[in-house]
Amino acid sequence: MAKLLTLKTAALCMLLAGCGGGGDSSSRSAGPDQAPATTPAPTADLAPPAQQQVAAPDPLYGRQWHLKNTGQSAANGASATAGEDLNVEPVWNSCGDSGACKGEGISIAVVDRGVETGHQDLRQNVSASLFNRVYSLSGAAANGDPTPAGTDADAAHGTAVAGIAAARDNNGLGGRGVAPRASLLAYALLQASTSSNEADAMTYQAANISVSNNSWGPPDGTGQLVDSGSLWQDAVAAGLQNGRNGLGTIYVWAAGNGYDSGAQDLSNYDGYANYRGVIAVGAVNAQGRQASYSEPGANVWVAAPGGEVCQAGLGITTTDLSGVAGRNTGGSADELADPDYTQCMDGTSAATPAVSGVVALMLQANPTLGWRDVRAVLAQSARQNDPAGASWRTNGAGHRVSDAYGFGMVNAEAAVNAARIFSRLPAQLTYRSPSQTVNLAIPDNSATGLGSAISVGNSGIRHIEWVDVTFSAPGHAYSGDLRILLTSPSGTEQVLAEPHFCSGRCAPYDGWRFGIGHYLDEPADGIWKISVQDLRPVDSGVFQSWQVTVYGH
Amino acid sequence: MKSLKSRHAAAIMIVAATAAQACAQVKDNAGAYVWYDGGRPRQVQVDKSLVAEFGGRDEAGSEPVARGNGVRVWRQQDQAASRAVATGKSSPVFRDSEGGAMRALPGNVIVRLDPSWSDEQVAAWLAQNGLTEIRRLPIGRNVLVLASPPGLAALELANRLQQSGQVVSAQPEWWEQRSTR
Numbered sequence: 113m114a115k116l117l118t119l120k121t122a123a124l125c126m127l128l129a130g131c132g133g134g135g136d137s138s139s140r141s142a143g144p145d146q147a148p149a150t151t152p153a154p155t156a157d158l159a160p161p162a163q164q165q166v167a168a169p170d171p172l173y174g175r176q177w178h179l180k181n182t183g184q185s186a187a188n189g190a191s192a193t194a195g196e197d198l199n200v201e202p203v204w205n206s207c208g209d210s211g212a213c214k215g216e217g218i219s220i221a222v223v224d225r226g227v228e229t230g231h232q233d234l235r236q237n238v239s240a241s242l243f244n245r246v247y248s249l250s251g252a253a254a255n256g257d258p259t260p261a262g263t264d265a266d267a268a269h270g271t272a273v274a275g276i277a278a279a280r281d282n283n284g285l286g287g288r289g290v291a292p293r294a295s296l297l298a299y300a301l302l303q304a305s306t307s308s309n310e311a312d313a314m315t316y317q318a319a320n321i322s323v324s325n326n327s328w329g330p331p332d333g334t335g336q337l338v339d340s341g342s343l344w345q346d347a348v349a350a351g352l353q354n355g356r357n358g359l360g361t362i363y364v365w366a367a368g369n370g371y372d373s374g375a376q377d378l379s380n381y382d383g384y385a386n387y388r389g390v391i392a393v394g395a396v397n398a399q400g401r402q403a404s405y406s407e408p409g410a411n412v413w414v415a416a417p418g419g420e421v422c423q424a425g426l427g428i429t430t431t432d433l434s435g436v437a438g439r440n441t442g443g444s445a446d447e448l449a450d451p452d453y454t455q456c457m458d459g460t461s462a463a464t465p466a467v468s469g470v471v472a473l474m475l476q477a478n479p480t481l482g483w484r485d486v487r488a489v490l491a492q493s494a495r496q497n498d499p500a501g502a503s504w505r506t507n508g509a510g511h512r513v514s515d516a517y518g519f520g521m522v523n524a525e526a527a528v529n530a531a532r533i534f535s536r537l538p539a540q541l542t543y544r545s546p547s548q549t550v551n552l553a554i555p556d557n558s559a560t561g562l563g564s565a566i567s568v569g570n571s572g573i574r575h576i577e578w579v580d581v582t583f584s585a586p587g588h589a590y591s592g593d594l595r596i597l598l599t600s601p602s603g604t605e606q607v608l609a610e611p612h613f614c615s616g617r618c619a620p621y622d623g624w625r626f627g628i629g630h631y632l633d634e635p636a637d638g639i640w641k642i643s644v645q646d647l648r649p650v651d652s653g654v655f656q657s658w659q660v661t662v663y664g665h
Numbered sequence: 666m667k668s669l670k671s672r673h674a675a676a677i678m679i680v681a682a683t684a685a686q687a688c689a690q691v692k693d694n695a696g697a698y699v700w701y702d703g704g705r706p707r708q709v710q711v712d713k714s715l716v717a718e719f720g721g722r723d724e725a726g727s728e729p730v731a732r733g734n735g736v737r738v739w740r741q742q743d744q745a746a747s748r749a750v751a752t753g754k755s756s757p758v759f760r761d762s763e764g765g766a767m768r769a770l771p772g773n774v775i776v777r778l779d780p781s782w783s784d785e786q787v788a789a790w791l792a793q794n795g796l797t798e799i800r801r802l803p804i805g806r807n808v809l810v811l812a813s814p815p816g817l818a819a820l821e822l823a824n825r826l827q828q829s830g831q832v833v834s835a836q837p838e839w840w841e842q843r844s845t846r
Contacts, residue, residue, distance in 0.1 A: 225845060249719045249735040249771045249840065252800045252810075266733075269845040304735035305843040307836070308775055308802055308810050315803045331844045336765045342703030343775065343836070346804040366846040461846040616764015623705070 168284030172448070175429040175455055176287045177398050178276075178417035178466060184398070187445060190425040196400030196497065198416065198466055200290055200524035203473050204281075215291025218472040220277050220323045222465070223313045224270030226260030227298035231271060232452065233279045233286040233431050237296050242317050245299040247309045253316070258298035260433075268438030270298060272457040273327045275431030277465035278472070286453045287429050290469025290524070291476075297321065302328060307343050314347035314363070318355035322475050325468040327366045327461035329384045332407070335375030335592055335614035337624055339383035348389040352483050360483030362475075364468045365390040366460035368407035376612050378515075379409030386411040386627035388578040388663060391471075391487060394517055395419070395463040398426040400497040406460055408503065408515035410598075410606050411627040413487065414494050415517040416470075418463035422446035422456035429455040430462075470524045474531040484537050484577060491632055493527040494520030508602025509575075509633030515607065518629065538665045543571035543636055547582075547659045554585065554594070554644055556652035561595075561645035566660050568601070573636035573664035576600075579628040580661040581608065581642070585621045588646075588653025592618035595645045600631050601638020611647045620653070636662040689825035691817065698759065700820060701827040703777075704834040708761070709768065714741050715758035717769035717840070718749035719815060736769060736840055756816040756840075766842040772815035773799060774823045777833035780806040790831075810838065 177184045181197035207213040219239060226246075229238045238244075243255040260267040274289075274296050281292035301313040314324065330338035348363055355361025365385050370377030379385045385392040385407075392411050395403040395418025402408070403418050419427040423446065432438040432454040439454040440447045448455050471486055481489065496504065496512050503514040513519055545566045554562050581598055588594065596608040608626045612618075644655050693699050697708040715730060718737045727745035729737040738758060739746035749755045756769040778787055787807060791798055797812040813819040819837040826835035 247735075266845060302734055302843055302845065305841055306771060307839045307841070308773070308800075311802050311804055318803075328843055328845050330766050331842055332846065334764065334766070336762060338761070338766055341836075341839070342705075342834075343802070343804065346703075346808075347802075350804045369846050459846050464846075614762075614764060616760075617762055619762030619765060 167282040170281055170283070170286060170288045172287035172429050172453055177426060178419070178428055179288070179290065181398065184426065186422070186426050188423065188425070190398070192398035192426055193400055196396070196398060198290060198470065198522060198524045199526070200470070200473070202525040203528050212476060213473070214281065215278060215294030215469065215472040215476055217295070218291065218322045218475050219295045219297060219320060220291070220325055220468050220472055221297040221299055221321045222270055222274045222277065222325050223299045223301050224273055224327060225267060225302040226258045226300035227270040227274045227296070228259050228433055229257070229296070229298055230259065231431050231434055233283070234271070234274055234296060236280045236283070237278050237292070237294060239295040239297050242295070242297050242320055244297055245313065245316055247301055247304040247312070249304045249306065253309055253312045258300040260300070263433060263437035265439045268433040268454070269327070269461065270300070271433055271438065272430045272454060273325060273461060273465045274298065276428060276457070276462055277325060277469045279431050286431060286450070290466050291472035294469065294472040307341055311343045311347035314344065314351050318351045318361050319357050321361045322356055323362045323364060323468045323471050324351065325364050325465050326390070327459070327464045329366060329368060329382055332368045332370030332377055333373030333375055334370070335377060335381070335612045335618060337381050337591065337619050337621070339624070340387060344384070345387060348387065352389050359481065362471050362483055362486050363390040364464050364471065365392050366464045367392045367394045367409065367412050369405040369459050371407045372404045374613055375615065376610070377407050378610060379407040380411050380608060380626050383625065386625070388580065388627055391467065391490065392518070393460060393464045393467045395460045396497060396517070396521060400521065401501065402498070402516040403458070406516065410515060410608060410630050412515060412518040413629050414467060414490050414519055414522050415497065416463040416466040416522045418460055419458040421458055427454070427456040427458045428462045429453065430457050467522050470522050470527055473524060473528050477528045478531040478534065480536065481531060481534060482536055484540060485534055487577070488537060489527055489530045489534050490522060491519040493523055493530040494518070495523040495526070497521035507604045507630055507632065507634060508600060511632050513630045513632070519632070540577065540663055540665055541572050542661065542663050543568060543573055544661045545659055547657050549657045550655045552655055554588070554646045554653060554655050556646050557649040559645055559647065561643050562655050563641060563643050564655070564658060566640045566658070568637050568640060568660065568662065571636040571662060573662055575633045576631045576636055576662055576664040578663040579631055581626045581628065582623055582659040582661070583608070583621050583626060584623050584656040584658065585644070585653050586656060588620055588651060590618050590651035591621050593646045593648040593651055594621070595647055597643040598628065599641040599643070600634055601636070601640060602634045604631060604634065606630055636664060689821045689828060691820050691824050698820065700823060701834060701836055704827070709759040710763065712758045712760050712767070715739065715767070716741055716746040716749055717756045717758050717767070718752070718754060719756070719771045719840070720752070720754045722749070722752055724748070731767070734840065734843060738767065754815055768839050768841045770816050770819045770837050771840045772813055772819055773838040774811045774813045774819055774826065774835060775802070775838055776809050776811060776826055776835045777805070778807040778809065779833060782807055813837070
């Protein structure tokens with residue numbers, strides 16, 4: 113059955129000029145380990161010309177509720193809620209005279225386990241001028257074919273992610289991506305996730321990488337604090353400074369899938385997703401509500417469709433490893449008949465490339481946006497989904513914000529329109545407070561808790577963009593006992609940590625950095641307060657110190 | 666430039682002497698292993714039940730506890746673990762805390778040297794210390810990956826360099842458990 117379908121697909125492919133014309137992109141990208149001979153213009157990656165292609169509808173588009181939610185339903189009885197989507201069709205329909213509104217010339221690097229770059233619905237969008245990247249433990253990173261060696265569902269992850277961001281449209285095949293003419297790169301970092309490889313994946317070709325999509329991170333569902341190392345942070349900082357020819361590569365990051373675990377992970381326990389240089393993305397389901405697994409947190413910037421597992425709800429329809437490999441190996445009642453595609457991708461992994469695609473559309477509409485501008489536009493244009501949800505509140509600058517959704521569900525049309533007219537933010541200021549020593553025992557198993565305050569003055573920051581709080585209670589042997597609450601000078605309360613369990617023992621807070629995006633546009637000056645409670649028995653410890661760093665303008 | 670070079674040469678002699686004589690501190694008083702992340706000390710614990718193996722050695726009849734991201738993790742009591750150790754391409758498995766994500770030492774050390782050093786100065790420093798540069802990382806000037814065997818040897822070399830005071834920072838190359846989401 114699957115073989116027959118593949119043959120049929122191949123026959124269809126023969127009829128479509130450009131569907132493979134120009135050769136296999138993976139072989140094109142398997143050149144020697146060297147930078148391109150000439151540096152392309154800013155973000156002007158040149159994908160194969162689209163004009164050769166005969167337009168034909170994408171047969172799976174009707175299933176892609178994340179792009180256009182018409183109230184689709186699944187065999188399991190789950191049904192979507194019409195309108196709960198990315199609202200991207202108006203962008204595609206607004207090409208105008210230039211004919212470019214689908215991400216043309218914008219590069220998206222998919223940092224993952226690998227991508228089948230020869231997939232029939234991806235290969236036309238795989239970059240012709242930049243290089244794919246492969247990693248090993250034994251040698252240096254090298255340019256090469258990033259197609260994963262494995263055939264299981266995890267091996268298919270990057271292919272699914274790439275399809276959500278930028279599967280080709282109007283080619284008579286499968287579905288389409290959010291930015292269906294953007295240029296794809298694949299960095300197969302998870303083949304060998306070492307410190308130096310992580311740094312390489314954040315910086316390689318950064319001058320020409322518009323968006324870095326990262327649907328990965330430390331293992332979820334453990335409740336553990338897992339910090340990012342200084343090498344990775346320096347690499348992201350370098351990408352923000354030098355990427356996209358000085359405007360900054362946009363790092364989009366999966367918030368994490370551990371909320372429905374026993375640990376009830378918060379995204380802020382993840383030192384990658386809570387870093388100020390990345391856009392952390394939460395996931396919503398086909399009803400526009402928080403996906404069961406999606407980790408909330410003070411660092412979550414926006415949300416996007418991530419779906420639910422197929423057995424329980426509606427997943428995301430996207431590309432899969434070709435043939436009977438990957439997620440869809442044929443024969444499953446939940447799955448599509450065509451094994452080159454799946455309708456069961458889900459996770460903040462799926463939500464992340466949706467945002468990467470929207471960012472590509474924004475950058476095409478306004479290529480002069482800096483990385484901070486992109487963040488601001490996304491926040492300003494997001495839609496308040498699930499308006500009755502209990503997590504919504506209003507910050508001191510009047511922004512509606514939620515730990516589950518950040519500033520809301522990404523709205524592609526609004527984001528692109530806002531991007532077109534956005535005036536770039538002024539230079540960023542940084543205020544770092546002295547470390548405030550507390551050195552008091554936290555009352556154990558008590559709601560009484562401890563409080564401390566830091567006064568910020570003359571920072572010059574009238575509009576906060578981001579806050580880092582560094583917190584230390586290194587002697588407390590089970591950090592999961594603690595509830596930590598931060599209150600801004602404007603009076604906005606923000607939960608940083610909740611009592612939770614860990615697999616094994618929760619590592620102590622020893623200079624742990626919490627990232628907070630939800631004070632956007634509040635003023636920095638005034639009294640910042642922290643409250644620390646130990647709400648569980650047995651383990652106890654001392655609140656040693658804390659520090660506030662505010663970024664803004 | 667010349668005086669800089671001679672001062673640098675003197676510094677190199679000190680490093681070399683230190684490196685030759687000192688045994689790097691890799692454990693703190695509580696018995697946890699210590700490494701330095703950008704100069705900041707961080708603790709890790711050895712998971713004595715596990716061994717990490719790097720490379721594609723054929724192993725029949727045993728299934729690792731975990732595999733992926735270029736690594737196979739064996740139970741210490743597995744015969745495969747003994748064979749892995751015998752290849753020299755293995756490392757203890759570390760965790761930041763009990764039950765935390767796994768990490769291991771596949772070999773190599775990453776140093777940040779004074780960014781004002783010229784390539785000549787860097788080369789001299791490497792030569793004097795008997796170190797081999799594998800590549801540089803594009804995250805600032807003079808961030809080098811240096812060759813080292815896998816396992817504790819990498820941690821010891823990194824800490825020795827860090828404690829020498831002659832580098833901005835030094836850390837071992839870590840393999841870390843990472844997942845798709």
